Amino acid sequence: MSGAVDWVPAEVDIDVPSSARIYDYVLGGAHNFERDRVIGDQLAQVVPVREMARLNRSFLRRAVLFLIDNGIRQFLDIGSGIPTVGNVHEIAHEADPSCRVVYVDYEPVAVAHSQLILRGDPQAVMVQSDLREPERVLNDPETRRMLDFDQPIGLLMVGVLQFIADADDPAGVIARYRDALPSGSYLALSHFTPDNMEEGMAKAVGVFSHSAEPIHPRTHAQVTAMFDGLDLVEPGVVFTANWRPESAADQGDDPEHSGIYAGVARKP
Structure with a gap:
């Protein structure tokens, strides 16, 4: 396998599954390893993880386009993961090439491949940092260079907050980002939930316990509370498949069991 992993950063332990690489695998990406694929396959036995990932990715696209329609031209994508087709800068630049994007992740493979893909792109950059350190993310020189905090x-926190334990106060972390953003900014997030999938999600928690990042699914009320201080846009916090679907493909076969809540809100 050594010849197949020459692209792997030296600090990566390929025997420890990572959420970013598992997500890459279930989306059909190529930047993952055997242990990531084992976890992905185990997840597929307890929850429809590939459909969940597809619907989550579709929500990301619709959310970005909604924000662009509402005047947003700069994005901070926290927990952006490994680059696959349909990244934020690709979606945004197709709508308006002037859009600027800062990606943030701490997973070395995600960072390395994002930097490779974005090389030579003056409108997008990758920052290696932990979302639980908002001040470090927000004050990174690349973040400040790319984003105008007067506008x-x-x-974007799509599919990442379930990896933040209650002890790390995810709602409080979000509030620190929220308070740093100017009026008229938006938050778009999605989050694993046990609602309507209690048994399967409990088993998924067990599967993820063998990875670098355990998951912490949360209820509708808990996810909704993450938007405190912001004005939710219609239809509020709903399953990803039900957030402003544009086609039957956006909704999938069973929208009420898509396993991930999503919402978008505006800062007054």
């Missing part, structure tokens, strides 16, 4: 920003 509205689209903050």
Whole structure:
């Protein structure tokens, strides 16, 4: 396998599954390893993880386009993961090439491949940092170079907050980002939930316990509370498949069991 992993950063332990690489695998990406694929396959036995990932990715696209329609031209994508087709800068630049994007992740493979893909792109950059350190993320020189904090920003936290334990106060972390953003900014997030999938999600928690990042699914009320201080846009916090679907493909076969809540809100 050594010849196949020459692209792997030296600090990566390929025997420890990572959420970013598992997500890459279930989306059909190529930047993952055997242990990531084992976890992905185990997840597929307890929850429809590939459909969940597809619907989550589709929500990301619709959310970005919604923000662009509402005047947003700069994005801060926290926990952006490994680059696959349909990244934020690709979606945004197709709509308006002037859009600027800052990606943030701490997973070395995600960072390395984002930097490779973005090389030579003056409108997008990758920052290696932990979302639980908002001040470090927000004050990174690349973040400050790319984003104008006097103008509205689209903050994206899509499919990442379930990896933040209650002890790390995810709602409090979000509030620190929220308070740093100017009026007219938006937050778009999605989050694993046990609602309507209690048994399967409990088993998924067990599967993820063998990875670098355990998951912490949360209820509708808990996810909704993450938008405190912001004005939710219609239809509020709903399953990803039900957030402003544009086609039957956006909704999938069973929208009420898509396993991930999503919402978008505006800062007054």
